[in-house]
Amino acid sequence: MFSFDKSSRVLTGFGSGVLLATLAAFCHAEPAGYYGYGEPATEDQIAGWDIDIRPDGTGLPEGSGSVDEGLNVFETHCSSCHGAFGEGMGRFPKLAGGDGSLAQDRPEKTVGSFWPYASTLWDYIHRAMPFFAPQSLTDDEVYALTAYVLNLNYIVDGDFVANKDTLPKVKMPNEDGFIWEDPRPQIQNERCMKDCRDTVEIKDSAVGKNLTPSTTGPLDKGLTE
Amino acid sequence: MFGKLRRLTQDVSRIALEESERLPSNERRRFLRNGLFTAGGAMVGGALAGLSPRLGATETQYPPEIPPWTRTLGPGVVTNPYGVPSSFEKDVIRRNVPWLTAEKTSSISFSPLQHLKGIITPNGLFFERHHAGQPEVDPQQHRLMIHGLVERPIILTMEDLQRFPSVSQINFIECPANGGMEWRGAQLNSLQFLHGMVSCAEWTGVRLSTLLQDVGMKPEGKWLLAEGADGAAMTRSIPMEKALDDVIVAFAQNGEALRREQGYPIRLVVPGWEGNTHVKWLRRLEVGDKPWMQREETSKYTDLMADGTAYGFTWVMEAKSVITSPCPEMPLRDSGIYQIEGIAWSGRGKVKAVDVSVDGGRNWKQARLREPVMSKSLTRFSLEWKWDGNPALLQSRVIDETGYVQPTLAQLIKIRGTNSIYHKNAIQTWQVKPDGSVNNVQL
Numbered sequence: 205m206f207s208f209d210k211s212s213r214v215l216t217g218f219g220s221g222v223l224l225a226t227l228a229a230f231c232h233a234e235p236a237g238y239y240g241y242g243e244p245a246t247e248d249q250i251a252g253w254d255i256d257i258r259p260d261g262t263g264l265p266e267g268s269g270s271v272d273e274g275l276n277v278f279e280t281h282c283s284s285c286h287g288a289f290g291e292g293m294g295r296f297p298k299l300a301g302g303d304g305s306l307a308q309d310r311p312e313k314t315v316g317s318f319w320p321y322a323s324t325l326w327d328y329i330h331r332a333m334p335f336f337a338p339q340s341l342t343d344d345e346v347y348a349l350t351a352y353v354l355n356l357n358y359i360v361d362g363d364f365v366a367n368k369d370t371l372p373k374v375k376m377p378n379e380d381g382f383i384w385e386d387p388r389p390q391i392q393n394e395r396c397m398k399d400c401r402d403t404v405e406i407k408d409s410a411v412g413k414n415l416t417p418s419t420t421g422p423l424d425k426g427l428t429e
Numbered sequence: 430m431f432g433k434l435r436r437l438t439q440d441v442s443r444i445a446l447e448e449s450e451r452l453p454s455n456e457r458r459r460f461l462r463n464g465l466f467t468a469g470g471a472m473v474g475g476a477l478a479g480l481s482p483r484l485g486a487t488e489t490q491y492p493p494e495i496p497p498w499t500r501t502l503g504p505g506v507v508t509n510p511y512g513v514p515s516s517f518e519k520d521v522i523r524r525n526v527p528w529l530t531a532e533k534t535s536s537i538s539f540s541p542l543q544h545l546k547g548i549i550t551p552n553g554l555f556f557e558r559h560h561a562g563q564p565e566v567d568p569q570q571h572r573l574m575i576h577g578l579v580e581r582p583i584i585l586t587m588e589d590l591q592r593f594p595s596v597s598q599i600n601f602i603e604c605p606a607n608g609g610m611e612w613r614g615a616q617l618n619s620l621q622f623l624h625g626m627v628s629c630a631e632w633t634g635v636r637l638s639t640l641l642q643d644v645g646m647k648p649e650g651k652w653l654l655a656e657g658a659d660g661a662a663m664t665r666s667i668p669m670e671k672a673l674d675d676v677i678v679a680f681a682q683n684g685e686a687l688r689r690e691q692g693y694p695i696r697l698v699v700p701g702w703e704g705n706t707h708v709k710w711l712r713r714l715e716v717g718d719k720p721w722m723q724r725e726e727t728s729k730y731t732d733l734m735a736d737g738t739a740y741g742f743t744w745v746m747e748a749k750s751v752i753t754s755p756c757p758e759m760p761l762r763d764s765g766i767y768q769i770e771g772i773a774w775s776g777r778g779k780v781k782a783v784d785v786s787v788d789g790g791r792n793w794k795q796a797r798l799r800e801p802v803m804s805k806s807l808t809r810f811s812l813e814w815k816w817d818g819n820p821a822l823l824q825s826r827v828i829d830e831t832g833y834v835q836p837t838l839a840q841l842i843k844i845r846g847t848n849s850i851y852h853k854n855a856i857q858t859w860q861v862k863p864d865g866s867v868n869n870v871q872l
Contacts, residue, residue: 234642236580236581236643236644236645237580237644237645238642238643239592239593240643241590242589243583243584244581244583245574245575245583245584249574253574254713255662256654256656256715256721256723257721258717258722259722306733306738311848318739319728320722320727321722324724324727324728327723327724331661332661332662332724335534335535338561339662381738381739382731382738382739382740383738383739383741386740386742386743386744386745387740388743389833390844391834391836391840391841391844392834393835393836395782396793397792397794398792398793399791399792400790400791400793401789401790401791404788404789404872406822406860406871407870407872408871409615409860409870409871410617410618410757410868413615413616413618415528416616416619416622417525417526417527417619417622418524419541419543419619419622419758420758423524423525
């Protein structure tokens with residue numbers, strides 16, 4: 205890494221255009237397949253693992269599920285953490301509600317109020333839910349749950365049937381609420397060294413709030429299994 | 430010399446015999462049958478462990494006394510075939526904040542920064558963030574699939590992967606939620622819990638550029654999806670520019686295989702970018718023409734502003750620093766000369782300078798940076814300070830090589846509001862009281 209560090213320091217001076225060109229050259233130092241390690245991935249192998257879904261619906265499988273079917277699956281697999289109506293239990297996530305709350309003091313970021321794409325719902329339920337048994341649901345069950353959670357948020361009607369054609373057409377209420385470009389750095393400070401501020405006032409202190417676990421001895425009693 | 434060794438041996442034998450007398454008869458027989466030295470260091474270690482309580486809490490071993498560890502033999506080699514810290518370091522552990530998450534499988538533990546020296550985090554103390562717990566992945570069974578917009582989709586074994594040319598680089602990893610509990614006020618009175626979601630290690634692995642070059646990327650490949658083999662099948666979309674710049678598929682951390690908590694057998698290391706992009710237990714890399722808009726880059730790890738809009742793809746960890754000594758866990762004692770010490774880092778490159786203030790940011794002095802100072806790595810700084818016993822407000826402020834100056838919390842809140850959770854890289858203020866205690870305060 206040390207030699208790479210030095211080279212990148214030198215390159216910074218030439219500007220990013222030159223840097224990228226140099227990186228490209230660096231990347232193309234050897235022809236494709238030069239090392240040739242590994243086995244070719246077969247279509248079957250790729251199909252088994254390639255589970256990602258994009259907003260345009262790329263990756264969605266055959267199958268379908270209705271809101272009603274979703275209600276049953278939800279009660280069996282989801283409501284113990286997310287509540288019967290997606291209201292959330294304890295610190296487990298709330299799935300519905302929070303409309304119009306994003307600019308409020310206590311925003312509620314739910315599927316309905318916050319998530320920009322319906323495809324993400326299918327993708328995430330399929331890859332990571334139920335929390336205690338991920339990737340255990342059938343594609344139809346995932347479609348049904350997606351339909352149900354969208355319906356809980358009044359984004360689709362009760363007769364909605366989710367499949368690979370209908371789901372990409374669902375427009376989420378907050379799709380346009382995101383800016384997909386990092387605005388930072390937003391703060392340009394001078395490096396002031398002397399008399400940099402007039403007043404120094406302590407506005408808040410963590411003392412006495414009783415929120416800090418112990419930092420000595422074993423992990424806090426009652427807080428571990 | 431041999432006489433002395435014999436005496437020492439006799440001492441240890443005597444201690445061991447005394448120890449054995451306190452054992453039940455069957456255990457005592459085994460103890461004596463195994464013999465003191467043939468049983469190896471563990472037996473001597475056991476004898477010594479039995480010895481220590483007998484010292485008594487009030488009995489001192491200072492000069493001119495000769496302490497017992499000078500008058501006996503210690504345990505032999507391979508007493509701990511994989512070494513562990515001294516028993517006196519038992520407080521130096523990762524800790525969690527139970528009220529923070531619903532349970533511990535999708536949760537966070539914090540590195541004990543108050544006890545760490547230098548810039549490398551020991552592997553057992555590296556902070557943890559799991560989205561579905563830490564799977565135990567069998568490296569013989571594990572595979573890395575590379576596919577999508579490539580000429581030659583492949584499946585690599587871990588042995589295949591390690592045949593490629595590898596590199597080592599020292600990089601920090603920080604969770605973007607580090608300090609995220611403090612947007613609305615000072616809550617936690619502890620360095621560990623306030624800033625312990627950052628750690629730093631030497632990572633060894635294969636450059637993504639090497640791997641992607643070998644499978645032959647198609648020109649329309651602009652994005653990469655990285656996916657883990659854990660129960661969250663954790664995913665992030667990474668733009669190709671970054672992937673080809675300095676990202677590696679790491680299989681080693683500080684010279685040994687990755688720890689299970691850090692993604693054993695392989696993880697992504699995405700230098701300077703938020704921790705969740707460093708996908709652990711990596712199983713799949715897909716080249717595509719657009720980002721995938723996964724849950725962990727839409728619903729989570731996006732920054733909600735006060736007006737209700739949210740910024741996404743805010744990958745880079747902006748420059749940050751914090752004083753690690755003193756801190757709430759490491760208070761001052763008497764007035765006198767102290768070395769204020771801390772760590773600084775930037776996701777945009779090297780730390781150029783760190784300034785320290787003892788008056789709440791009115792006046793600043795440039796601290797000394799300790800070598801080595803490396804890009805996207807922790808950097809340690811120090812400044813000598815004579816404490817007169819009066820109240821003080823300690824702060825540190827990093828300037829990185831892009832000229833970016835670490836902001837105050839008030840500045841961040843003005844731009845971001847208090848609901849963005851992530852990317853709180855504000856200056857930390859420690860209040861020093863006349864009794865030497867140190868507290869987390871906000872100005």
